[in-house]
Amino acid sequence: MDISDERHDPDELLASIIQEEAKSKRGKLKIFFGMCAGVGKTYTMLQTAHAEKLKGSEIIIGYVETHNRKETAELVEGFELIPRKTYDYKSTPVQEMDLDAIIYRKPQIVLVDELAHTNAPGSRHTKRYQDVQEILDNGINVYTTLNVQHLESRSETVAQITGIVVRETLPDEIFENADEVEVVDLTPDELLVRLSEGKVYNPERSREAIENFFRKGNITALREMSLRIVADRVDKQLHDYMQHKRIRGPWKSGFHLLVAIDYSQQSTRSLRWAKNLSYSMGSNIQAVYIETGHQLTPKEREQLDKNINLAKHLGIKFRIITNFDIVKAIVDFANKENVTHIIIGKPRVRNMLTMFSWGNFVNRLIRFSGNIDVYILGSDSQSKDNYKEKFSVPSFTSNLTQYFIISLFVAFTSLVSYLAKDFVGYQVVSFVLLFVVSILALFYGTGPILLAATLSALIWNYFFIPPQFTFHIEKPEDVLMLIMFFIIALLNGILTSRVRRQENKIRIREERTHALYQLTRELTLATGIDDVSKIAVRTILKYFNLECAIILKNERNLLDNQIQNESKIQLSENELSTVEWVFKHSSKAGKYTDTLPSTDYTFYPLTGNTDNIGVIAVKHKIIFTQGENEFWEAFLSQISGKYEREFLRNTARKAFVLNESDKLYKTLFNSISHELRIPVATIMGASDTLLSQSYPEETKIKLYSEINTASVRLNRLIENLLNMSRLESGRITPRLDWCDVHDLANKVTDNLKQELLPFKLFTVIPVDMPLVNIDFGLIEQVLHNLILNATQHSPIGSSIRLKLFYDNGFFTIQVMDRGAGFPESELSSVFNKFYRGKDAKAGGTGLGLSIVKGFVEAHQGKVTAGNRQNGGALFTVKIPVKISDINQFSKQFD
Amino acid sequence: MTNEGSILIVDDEVQIRRLLEITLSANGYKISEASTGKDGLLLAASLNPVLIILDLGLPDSDGLEILKKLREWYQKPVIILSVRNSEDDIVKALDYGANDYLTKPFRTGELLARIRVAIRQSQVIQDKPTLEFGSLSIDLANHTARKNNELIKLTSTEFSLLALLAKNEGRVLTHQYILKEVWGMGYVEQTQYLRVFIAQLRKKVEDDPAKPKLLNTESGIGYRFGS
Incomplete structure (x- = not known):
């Protein structure tokens, strides 16, 4: 592999930049690293903290375990202590670090002992390192302690050396990404002295410890291991540094490892081993799992998940590839990624068949891999106890009933053939049996077919091939035929079941594609967030058979804690706080995860392109397979995307409304301020003139009348505004009373005497006009505004017509003028607020007609504007009214 | 009595009082003023004016309450002069015994006419055949x-x-x-x-x-x- 190639890899450079950026916002992690307990990690950490404190840093203790060691306890003095939080675990109180209190307190540095510690059930995270991650995310620096045996990649080696299995492990990447690692080192002799002096444990435990764990050989090995790790780390840092600064130099290696894993426990060993190898080689490492379409049993699935998680914890990049041919998939991937070493685990020998196919697998891998090295790891003697549960060979997933049915078929065919053998001859029987086996292969798996092939071969041999009723075969050609029969039956069966499996896989894929397509289509049609929720809940139930609850954020980007409709799920207080956490950190939590695994639900974040949308909670019956998981993620991303679009649309709509009301406000402001200023200016000016000098009577009267006109105008504006605000507040309810339409017309024309002087007014009211039941005041205003509007748009001397009549349940008012009318395009906006015709005389606000509309609509009526045939505007008001029979009353009282 | 023919103005707005004072004085009426309901009642009792012009929106009490109290003993005309222009308010004031009702803004000519009518009516003996x-x-x-x-x-x-x-x-x-x-x-x-x-x-x-x-x-x- 070309070394300089790797150095200029832009992806890697980018990754390092991103990492750098992320780190600068995060808190810094400093690990005090030791080979085992008792070397003085906590002590050193506290000492360092004291030194930092003297420099002025704000340091608090989040969690420190003194193990009753006197020197350590003394050092704790002088630091602020965050009180521990108590959890009830099986009615025993367990004390844990109070994560929220630390984050709330937000010091510069917090001391957190024992990074690999496992939290009590009920805590937010399973592991303390996850707590620490969260603290770091909040920009707080952390000092912590760690022993070498807790490192995931080393835990197995430690177990091999010391015989003690370490349960509390820490993903390597946490260690690798630490900003600083300080080794707390002690020679084995010094440690043993400390132990025997009782400085580590009390005397009794010390003796026990020295005999078991703290043997000199062990300590030496652990010490070497820890120093080695730190040395590797320094190397890697140098490498990173050079890469970051583009320093040309000798690169440690151009090696690139690829571990192929499967769903066996063996794979955990492969992963750890490969990780260690990559440490010492200083190489890149990746893992790959090939999904062949083989149906995994729940156990296998669980193991596969464990393997994948382990890879993640070890900081190994992981990929899943779907391909029927494992060898081809591995080799293709290796070539694409410039892999130099492929690592596979050796399966434990189960039976001849597996051995055979495995041998074939290795042969093919070696043949196809070309210049790539292939490492094959020996099987692990320690995991033999798992042998039984592992026995279920991948393909043998068919159940007992199927074996039974197969046997029945073979037996039946044999019986029929036996009866017919005298007519057809024993050789033909072999074809009949072969035919049946081939047919069966279409419906059953490899296992049953293997049985069918074997069974039919034996039956043929025993019952048909002469000499009958013995397994002995006389003729050599019959032996040949039996062998061929068996092989053909077997091949046929296996090939067919393989095709079936492939088909199955394709079918599942098709189903998923179809489901996604359906979802996308339904979501496209959805309008509004509620709709999206309904579709999401329904489709998830349909395609995943899962009940789910969706919790979305509100406008202020906070979670609403309100489950979207159509869900039967009720979440407890605790679960809702998990939801909160998931939303905030946009990573999943709950069952089958590391965070808050003690609930019944698994919570997935709904993440849009730019923002978190909400959280979806589901109650898994069984954990997802990798394929299902991918499908699920695709589903969620579709749903989140739609939600995000809906949220954006809502925001846009709100912005639009806001914008509109802003515009309205501005128009109002502009219009009103102008309309107010003009009459006020006239009044001020005229009265000022009148006050300052004495003018002839004639001038005075002119000025007086100007003041008068201005005040009338001002008054009209105020009336309009008041009416408008009444309308806007929705407080208008017409007070219906009987009204004489003549009265109405008289009143309005009388009030508008002055304005109507230059026009010819024709009022037409039918003789038999009945009384109408309306709000006199409101309709008076309507008529007033319509006539005033006509006077403002008509040429002097022209005629204005007013028609009032009753027609078929409607009281109709028509006002016609000979003005310019309206451009067709503006007809619809005539009644809008602040609409003003182009030729309007000064003095209007554009409110009059919208008040007309409002008052008419308060009567459930309609007002329309149109143009007259020979020019001019026509306003028609139609109000549904009750009428009274005028004659009846007159008779009654006359 | 010097104040026999005086008109009492009860209004809290100085400008309105000043306008009324100027207008009414120019038309030969004597004027007395009160800016609160309480003062208005006191002045009405002590001066017994020929007519009272009453605002409804007074700082210390509602004009309608003042009208009600006035009507317990005061028989002469009361004209309401208010910004309240809803039909409800007007009808209520008339029912409480106001002789007339004018809404602000008003035309002084109109007010003078109403005053004349009201005073004349109160003085005319109503048994003319x-x-x-x-x-x-x-x-x-x-x-x-x-x-x-x-x-x-x-x-x-x-x-x-x-x-x-x-x-x-x-x-x-x-x-x-x-x-x-x-x-x-x-x-x-x-x-x-x-x-x-x-x-x-x-x-x-x-x-x-x-x-x-x-x-x-x-x-x-x-x-x-x-x-």
Whole structure:
């Protein structure tokens, strides 16, 4: 592999930049690293903290375990202590670090002992390192302690050396990404002295410890291991540094490892081993799992998940590839990624068949891999106890009933053939049996077919091939035929079941594609967030058979804690706080995860392109397979995307409304301020003139009348505004009373005497006009505004017509003028607020007609504007009214 | 008494008081002013003015309450001058015994006319046998009316209505008041009767029924005769 190639890899450079950026916002992690307990990690950490404190840093203790060691306890003095939080675990109180209190307190540095510690059930995270991650995310620096045996990649080696299995492990990447690692080192002799002096444990435990764990050989090995790790780390840092600064130099290696894993426990060993190898080689490492379409049993699935998680914890990049041919998939991937070493685990020998196919697998891998090295790891003697549960060979997933049915078929065919053998001859029987086996292969798996092939071969041999009723075969050609029969039956069966499996896989894929397509289509049609929720809940139930609850954020980007409709799920207080956490950190939590695994639900974040949308909670019956998981993620991303679009649309709509009301406000402001200023200016000016000098009577009267006109105008504006605000507040309810339409017309024309002087007014009211039941005041205003509007748009001397009549349940008012009318395009906006015709005389606000509309609509009526045939505007008001029979009353009282 | 003929203005707005003072003084009235309801009541009691102009929106109390208290002993005209222009407010004020109601902004000419009418009415002894309004004369004793000296045919209800309005010339009578007076307590909601009879009366007594001068409509409130 070309070394300089790797150095200029832009992806890697980018990754390092991103990492750098992320780190600068995060808190810094400093690990005090030791080979085992008792070397003085906590002590050193506290000492360092004291030194930092003297420099002025704000340091608090989040969690420190003194193990009753006197020197350590003394050092704790002088630091602020965050009180521990108590959890009830099986009615025993367990004390844990109070994560929220630390984050709330937000010091510069917090001391957190024992990074690999496992939290009590009920805590937010399973592991303390996850707590620490969260603290770091909040920009707080952390000092912590760690022993070498807790490192995931080393835990197995430690177990091999010391015989003690370490349960509390820490993903390597946490260690690798630490900003600083300080080794707390002690020679084995010094440690043993400390132990025997009782400085580590009390005397009794010390003796026990020295005999078991703290043997000199062990300590030496652990010490070497820890120093080695730190040395590797320094190397890697140098490498990173050079890469970051583009320093040309000798690169440690151009090696690139690829571990192929499967769903066996063996794979955990492969992963750890490969990780260690990559440490010492200083190489890149990746893992790959090939999904062949083989149906995994729940156990296998669980193991596969464990393997994948382990890879993640070890900081190994992981990929899943779907391909029927494992060898081809591995080799293709290796070539694409410039892999130099492929690592596979050796399966434990189960039976001849597996051995055979495995041998074939290795042969093919070696043949196809070309210049790539292939490492094959020996099987692990320690995991033999798992042998039984592992026995279920991948393909043998068919159940007992199927074996039974197969046997029945073979037996039946044999019986029929036996009866017919005298007519057809024993050789033909072999074809009949072969035919049946081939047919069966279409419906059953490899296992049953293997049985069918074997069974039919034996039956043929025993019952048909002469000499009958013995397994002995006389003729050599019959032996040949039996062998061929068996092989053909077997091949046929296996090939067919393989095709079936492939088909199955394709079918599942098709189903998923179809489901996604359906979802996308339904979501496209959805309008509004509620709709999206309904579709999401329904489709998830349909395609995943899962009940789910969706919790979305509100406008202020906070979670609403309100489950979207159509869900039967009720979440407890605790679960809702998990939801909160998931939303905030946009990573999943709950069952089958590391965070808050003690609930019944698994919570997935709904993440849009730019923002978190909400959280979806589901109650898994069984954990997802990798394929299902991918499908699920695709589903969620579709749903989140739609939600995000809906949220954006809502925001846009709100912005639009806001914008509109802003515009309205501005128009109002502009219009009103102008309309107010003009009459006020006239009044001020005229009265000022009148006050300052004495003018002839004639001038005075002119000025007086100007003041008068201005005040009338001002008054009209105020009336309009008041009416408008009444309308806007929705407080208008017409007070219906009987009204004489003549009265109405008289009143309005009388009030508008002055304005109507230059026009010819024709009022037409039918003789038999009945009384109408309306709000006199409101309709008076309507008529007033319509006539005033006509006077403002008509040429002097022209005629204005007013028609009032009753027609078929409607009281109709028509006002016609000979003005310019309206451009067709503006007809619809005539009644809008602040609409003003182009030729309007000064003095209007554009409110009059919208008040007309409002008052008419308060009567459930309609007002329309149109143009007259020979020019001019026509306003028609139609109000549904009750009428009274005028004659009846007159008779009654006359 | 020097203050015998004075008009009391109860209004908290200085500018309105000043305007009224100027206008009324120029028209020969004597003026006294109060800016609160309490002061208004005190001044009314001590001065016994010929007329009171009362604002409804007073700082210390509601004008309607003041009106109610005034009416316990004060018989002379009260004119309401207020920014409140809803029909409800006006009808209520009239029911509480106000003689007239003007909304701000108002025309001073109109106010002066109303004042004149109110004072005249309070001073006229109401047992005149005939009322004369231009070409119309109403003989209260004989229940007849003449227009241009010709007898008008009126039903008894029409005459009662005409007589009621004419006796209260210049004063707004609310629908309810008229209905109660002419038809009786059970008819106060039957405004359509009133509309019909007013329309008929107009045809009989007005010169031009389309432009009534005698039977004037006060939108949503009632009718006012003449003026």
